[in-house]
Amino acid sequence: FRASDPGTHFWHSHSSLQRSDGFFGGLVIRLPPELDPHRHLYDYDLSEHSILLIDWGERTSAETFAFDFHGGSASSPTTVLVNGLGTSEKGPDMPFPVFKVKAGKRYRFRFAYNGISNCPLHVSVDGHSLMMIATDGRNFEPVEVDAFFIFSGERYDFVLKTKQGVKDNFWIRFKGHGRCTGYLIQAAILSYEGTSDRKPEGKVTYSNTVETDSQRVSASKLPDERFNPPVQNLSTEKPRTVRPNNHQLNYISSYLPPSPPLSQLEDIPQVFRFMLQFPSLGAFCNNKTVAEDCSQVLCQCVHLLNFDLGDIVEFVLVSFTNTVVHPMHMHGHSFRVVAMRSFYHDLTVESVKSMDRKGKIHRRTSKAPYKDTLAVHAQAVTIIRFRANNPGFWFFHCHIEFHAELGMAMILQEGQGREIPRPPKGFPTCGSWTPHHVKTVLVKEQQGAADAETSTGSYGTILGVLIGVIGSAVIIIVVLFLVFRGRCGDKQSVLFSPIKGGNSIRYNSLS
Incomplete structure (x- = not known):
């Protein structure tokens, strides 16, 4: 085929549930530098900075499908894989994926999300802002953000400007929302040149909140009072659509x-x-x-x-x-x-x-x-x-x-x-x-x-x-x-x- 559609893409199977079991991969088509309207915004566009995500579970997709629609209970992914790597509370202690950078440079990162379930991801990089420049293979006017959401099938490109004179590692954080709200987390490491691949400081948690002037309240210490409002004949029926x-x-x-x-x-x-x-x-x-x-x-x-x-x-x-x-x-x-x-x-x-x-x-x-x-x-x-x-x-x-x-x-x-193109002579046929x-x-x-x-x-x-x-x-x-x-x-x-x-x-x- 002619690579005429530049940008960040990914390929995958559309047969049954093969995509969710791993039959997919990345596809990047780069414009010549003189045709790229954002080329002046970054110094490097490296293949190793293309990131392909997938929400991953413990079961095969066929098993998960059966549980969701025939078993009476919904199952959710247990982790997110970043270029095939990632840790999980229920799995073995695997290494975090590492992305190398040099201080004082500008890097173009390309993200694609092969999401399987209703689990959009919130993406951020500790200590760095992100200049968003493209989505789904199309350029747009640059906008600087602290984080972004990515849904299944979407692709986003951003430019990350590294800090001057720094030799340290930083977390790249992924937090699940939708069906995965409150529990699904994953991380990768942004590693500056001259440092080891050691983990950055701080834990990878879902909230990442900082406790500031908080007050702890124990429910057992609250007064036990009962209120009986004068409501009679209150119907408990609730209409539903089945x-x-x-x-x-x-x-x-x-x-x-x-x-x-x-x-x-x-x-x-x-x-x-x-x-x-x-x-x-x-x-x-x-x-x-x-x-x-x-x-x-x-x-x-x-x-x-x-x-x-x-x-x-x-x-x-x-x-x-x-x-x-x-x-x-x-x-x-x-x-x-x-x-x-x-x-x-x-x-x-x-x-x-x-x-x-x-x-x-x-x-x-x-x-x-x-x-x-x-x-x-x-x-x-x-x-x-x-x-x-x-x-x-x-x-x-x-x-x-x-x-x-x-x-x-x-x-x-x-x-x-x-008007519809015809297949070449001798093109294979298929059917049931x-x-x-x-x-x-x-x-x-x-x-x-x-x-x-x-x-x-x-x-x-x-x-x-x-x-x-x-x-x-x-x-x-x-x-x-x-x-x-x-x-x-x-x-x-x-x-x-x-x-x-x-x-x-x-x-x-x-x-």
């Missing part, structure tokens, strides 16, 4: 197609339609084509949105309730983040549409940052825009491994017919292998409804249909998408012009 806890987009759990649509699109309907819950729809669906109310029943298909080449597309991502943060990742594109707003109360699609029509959701139309992975927060609205100018089929999914495995994903098709007896049943399916039930059941048994797990809450992201018809040759400024209602706008919801 539905498949599938982590979905637009209430749809997406399958991966059995064959790659880019190279074998014509194979998918014939092979895959027998697995669908709604066979009459064909292999592909979205919330505009499903006949069922997917908020009440489990809808499963190859979730696909289709755009004409050159369309300007806006996704309004709505996370209804106070649940987990979903880091959403788009293949094939960087997108502009034009709005992010938290409401701190539950939302509905209609309430968001109403606020948008009244101009209450402001969009940033100048210098909107580029990302390809973005944390969609709970009870919030996040709006992204991109131009559908990359013909083909692209995956859009939650980067929390188990959420994507449960179907929180969709395919974005850009272009039609001959069907035993002879199942082929026989599938042929008989056309003869009657009873045989249709048999064929669907047999085929589903062979290929393994995902089953929804009943939970006490639902994690939902809804996306309203708008399409602005344009040509590939339109000026870039069109992408960031204010939105006006009416012309060529389609609303779709993604849950």
Whole structure:
């Protein structure tokens, strides 16, 4: 492939749970110095200062998945690995990773987070500030910070300026949040030239707080008083919503197609339609084509949105309730983040549409940052825009491994017919292998409804249909998408012009 997308990236498997079991690695594409707008900000950009993180557990991912969604209890990672190294309270005493620097120099560090669970990381370096200069392979105006958060799938580059005349070691600290709040910690060592690899002073703890004018209070010394407020007939009932806890987009759990649509699109309907819950729809669906109310029943298909080449597309991502943060990742594109707003109360699609029509959701139309992975927060609205100018089929999914495995994903098709590149002659093909007896049943399916039930059941048994797990809450992201018809040759400024209602706008919801 042509290395035409500079920046800090990482590669990984998208087959089953292989990414979470270690099938991933770093990928850095450097610009020539004369083309790098931040080259004057640093002295060194060394390969040994590329840092790849992963939250790691005691079990294999398949075991963890079973515990989370079938065992009735959630399991959490036990540690964070920094370039494959790290310590754990329950594990052996392993060495901390060490990153060497010289005094009085400026170093570019590159961070990538192959996060598996809902465990964003807070990153800081003792005694040093960080000048952030890039994210997800895209440069931005430098900003100096003391620490930053990184979510699964994200990448951040920063410049660290070392101190003059110092020979010492400093902790690089990683603290888990989200599901890992309060317990998950890890560290590495920033080691100045002329020092040994000894541990820096101070312990690596989660709080890292300094006790200043505190007062200790023992609960046993407090007076024992009882208060009986005059409240009668106080109901203890609390309404709850119970539905498949599938982590979905637009209430749809997406399958991966059995064959790659880019190279074998014509194979998918014939092979895959027998697995669908709604066979009459064909292999592909979205919330505009499903006949069922997917908020009440489990809808499963190859979730696909289709755009004409050159369309300007806006996704309004709505996370209804106070649940987990979903880091959403788009293949094939960087997108502009034009709005992010938290409401701190539950939302509905209609309430968001109403606020948008009244101009209450402001969009940033100048210098909107580029990302390809973005944390969609709970009870919030996040709006992204991109131009559908990359013909083909692209995956859009939650980067929390188990959420994507449960179907929180969709395919974005850009272009039609001959606009989509064809594979080279002799390109290998692949698909699901069907035993002879199942082929026989599938042929008989056309003869009657009873045989249709048999064929669907047999085929589903062979290929393994995902089953929804009943939970006490639902994690939902809804996306309203708008399409602005344009040509590939339109000026870039069109992408960031204010939105006006009416012309060529389609609303779709993604849950």
